[in-house]
Amino acid sequence: MFSECGGCVLGCGDSEDLELKRRSRKIDRDLKKEERLKRKQVKLLLLGAGESGKSTFLKQMRIIHNVNYDVTAQLEFRKIIYQNVVKGAKVLVDAQRKLNIPLGDPENKRYGDQLLAYDNFSELNNETFPQLQYVVNRVWNDPGIKATFARRNEFQIIDSVEYFLDHSKRLAVRDYVPTLQDILYCRKTTKGVVEFTITIDRVPFLFVDVGGQRTQRQKWFQCFDNVTSILFMASASEFDQVILEDRTTNRLVESRNIFDTIVNHMIFTNISVILFLNKMDLLKKKVEVSNIAKFFPEFKDVKQVSEYSKEFGGEPSNLEDVKKFLLYYFISAKKNSLKPLYHHFTVAVDTGNISLVFKDIKDIILKKNLDALLLQ
Ligand SMILES: Nc1nc2c(ncn2[C@@H]2O[C@H](COP(=O)(O)OP(=O)(O)OP(=O)(O)O)[C@@H](O)[C@H]2O)c(=O)[nH]1
Ligand SMILES: [Mg+2]
CATH class of the missing domain: 1.10.400.10 (GI Alpha 1, domain 2-like)
Structure with a gap:
């Protein structure tokens, strides 16, 4: 009698044949498991200009979910x-x-x-x-x-x-x-793409942290597949600063330009975007000493901020007015009015703040993920 693999002709026994089959079944099982996990996986892409706080946010995810540093x-x-x-x-x-x-x-x-x-x-x-x-x-x-x-x-x-x-x-x-x-x-510029998975509520969350400086941005496209949500970080306190790369472009303008590209990108039509207006602690101090209207004359003209129905003509030293303007400034970049845009004012170095914010966005993200799974 020949076995299926014909191994006996070559003199190998039934036990070897069985072992081969067992191994093949295990590979199949592992592949299926990996596939299931991949489908269940939440992929969060951290995007934003250099120094906006992307890597700091990822550090907070580790801290909040007890993934210790060795x-x-x-x-x-x-x-x-x-x-x-x-x-x-x-x-x-x-x-x-x-x-x-x-x-x-x-x-x-x-x-x-x-x-x-x-x-x-x-x-x-x-x-x-x-x-x-x-x-x-x-x-x-x-x-x-x-x-x-x-x-x-x-x-x-x-x-x-x-x-x-x-x-x-x-x-x-x-x-x-x-x-x-x-x-x-601790500040270290991110070069390339850093991926980190944390299991949260039994769901693997894959965080993808990229470098935000100009030379790093061509690497972003390689991460655009299978994204669940985009976490877009913008440093809100930088309205009176220029970028490191050319020492000319206003940092807030740069940040909004990137946001414009991302939020209106075809590939992300059905992807939820969560905007973090970060560095609120620094913005609070900044409005006391620096006049945003000097850098953004339109600050005075903004009369209607979407999502805020009240008339608006801001006071540059008033933190709430500046926050409303910044929110308007970013939201107005979005061309598709039906696309939902979530936002949070954050302090990425504050674990308590990020813990609360993440609790909030986690529900949105998990719901999105579940919807996507049901559609498959
Ligand atoms: N005070 C304050 N500092 C912050 C906040 N968020 C981030 N930082 C600091 O800002 C610096 C830049 O943050 P990173 O997280 O490295 O910025 P990044 O977006 O990863 O920058 P790239 O890797 O260059 O793209 C770090 O020194 C952080 O500690 C914040 O909300 N408040
Ligand atoms: Mg970084």
Whole structure:
């Protein structure tokens, strides 16, 4: 008798034949399982300009859903945090000199010189940073540097520099381990595409985090398949700043242009878009010192904000008026009035805030996913 595979002719026994069949059935089962999982999977695409808070949002997802950072990751953050602090202090000294702002204490000039000469960033660690902390602190506490910092919209500096410079002493100990808050403030530009899956309510959520800077955006298209929802991050506090890439284009204009492309893109016709007007903590401080109407003259003209029925002629120092304008500014980019657009005002570094916001959007997303599954 020949077995199905004809193996006996070659001298192989029935048991080998059975083993082959068993393996083949297992592969089939695994493939089906993978297929089912893929269909059930929620794919969330994080989009938005550079520094809008996409990676910070993903960090919050890990924190909120208890996907801990291991020791290697924590130590990696430590290194980047040290770089954030020293580079930030160095940018401030450079700007103070270029803007011709006098130092409060002329003695601090030599500390500034020391920082400007420093370029050993790859060597920064828990042994080398403590040696520099005094220099960093002297510089940061100088009134001239504080005056420079107040004009930070005129040059390029990361938003978290204030947080880290205020905490530099705490970071300058040998056994320093970044706290979750430190990790949230840690700034590292995303290059390429980062995928991370978290199982939430027994559903696999695949978060896709991309780099938002101009050179990174050509990589976005490779992630556009099978998207459940788009989480679009816009930094609301950047209305008086220009982008790093060309140092000319207003950051809010850049952000809205990207939003326009995404929200009106054919491929996303049936995809829900959730807009996050992020960095509300920074916007709150910003409206007190910077007049949005100077950068967006239409601020004064906006009389009717969709979703808000009341007449509107804003007050630039009023946070609520500015929020309404920003919402209008983004919503008005959407050409299809029937396409729903959800929005949230967020502080991505605030775990409590993002936890509440995510609870809200999770329901929308899961419902969308269920609808899609039922349609299949
Ligand atoms: N104060 C404050 N800082 C924020 C907020 N959201 C993000 N940040 C900080 O802003 C910086 C940029 O955030 P990222 O999450 O790296 O921005 P991104 O969109 O991933 O940027 P790319 O990777 O370049 O596209 C980080 O230092 C964050 O800590 C916020 O709501 N408030
Ligand atoms: Mg990023």
